[in-house]
Amino acid sequence: MVELDFERRLERLFADYPELPDAGSFAERVERRLDAGWTARRWLIGAAGVVGGVIGASQLMLSNVFQRVETAGDSARLLTSSLNHISTGTDWVAALSNGGTAVWVAAGLAVIMMGFVLTRVIGEI
Amino acid sequence: MPGSRHSRFASLHDVELCSHAATGERRAFGELVRRHGSAVRGVLRRMGAQSAEADDVAQDAFLTAFERVAEFRGEGTFAGWVKKIAARLYLRRLQRDRKLGLMTAEPVEDEAEAPRGDADATIDLEEALKVLGPVERLCVTMCFGAGLSHTEAAEALNLPLGTVKSHVKRGLEKLRTRLAPEHGVVLEGRRGNG
Numbered sequence: 001m002v003e004l005d006f007e008r009r010l011e012r013l014f015a016d017y018p019e020l021p022d023a024g025s026f027a028e029r030v031e032r033r034l035d036a037g038w039t040a041r042r043w044l045i046g047a048a049g050v051v052g053g054v055i056g057a058s059q060l061m062l063s064n065v066f067q068r069v070e071t072a073g074d075s076a077r078l079l080t081s082s083l084n085h086i087s088t089g090t091d092w093v094a095a096l097s098n099g100g101t102a103v104w105v106a107a108g109l110a111v112i113m114m115g116f117v118l119t120r121v122i123g124e125i
Numbered sequence: 126m127p128g129s130r131h132s133r134f135a136s137l138h139d140v141e142l143c144s145h146a147a148t149g150e151r152r153a154f155g156e157l158v159r160r161h162g163s164a165v166r167g168v169l170r171r172m173g174a175q176s177a178e179a180d181d182v183a184q185d186a187f188l189t190a191f192e193r194v195a196e197f198r199g200e201g202t203f204a205g206w207v208k209k210i211a212a213r214l215y216l217r218r219l220q221r222d223r224k225l226g227l228m229t230a231e232p233v234e235d236e237a238e239a240p241r242g243d244a245d246a247t248i249d250l251e252e253a254l255k256v257l258g259p260v261e262r263l264c265v266t267m268c269f270g271a272g273l274s275h276t277e278a279a280e281a282l283n284l285p286l287g288t289v290k291s292h293v294k295r296g297l298e299k300l301r302t303r304l305a306p307e308h309g310v311v312l313e314g315r316r317g318n319g
Contacts, residue, residue, distance in 0.1 A: 006301055007269070013250045014270040017167035026166070026180065027159040030187045034151045037188070 139203040147195045161204040168208045168270045186211035205272045212271035216281050228259045253303040261296035
């Protein structure tokens, strides 16, 4: 019992530590390190995004995507003219025939979506 | 304005601040550091760390706590949780610097005399801890200051459980003698932020 009593009092002694005079500046140092880590993380994510974008763009260029889009446009034109022979034609096929406008619109939407997703991911992290 | 945000957080409970910190709110975590920084640094100093070393380890402990704050579920106190992290980090640093092995290999003296000031002055815990050998001091502070169980302390120190228990027992005996009323000690402790 005496033993337990002493241990309780010792725990209280350990728990009672006076506030140090530089407690405020210590907290500020920790906050600065947290901020520095946060900034570094944002830069890292940003840099990763730029690198990913550059790689993606270069891959698009290398795979001759623009040439393929033009080919797709030509094919669409051919398809439209063929369909015109059969029926009166449809609007969406006609849109494709205008130099692949729909493909560009879809690509633009995809880029906007990717930008939105990236912003959300950065926000979450 | 930063000041108004600090005062907004000042009225919140530790667990609420942890919830804010878990969403990435660094100012909320700063308030926790302001509240408990001294206690964490105190435990490290009582374990035997020098002031600058204790501050370094305490900073690392708080950064680790921020990274893992979502794991804190409010079981026990936030200060107790960070103290445990800090104690383990300090031991890791001792191991890295190859000091821990020397400490634990060092034979424990039965009686050590701590420097005393005025005989009438109240001897505080810091003075009393100087009576203990380094490893006894580590074991007692880890168990009574950082709140680790004997088993956790043994694992952290990489010592057999029985050895840790006997270090704690011997340390407590020395402290009891040192903190006895004839030494003029007020065991109720001093005011602090715990």
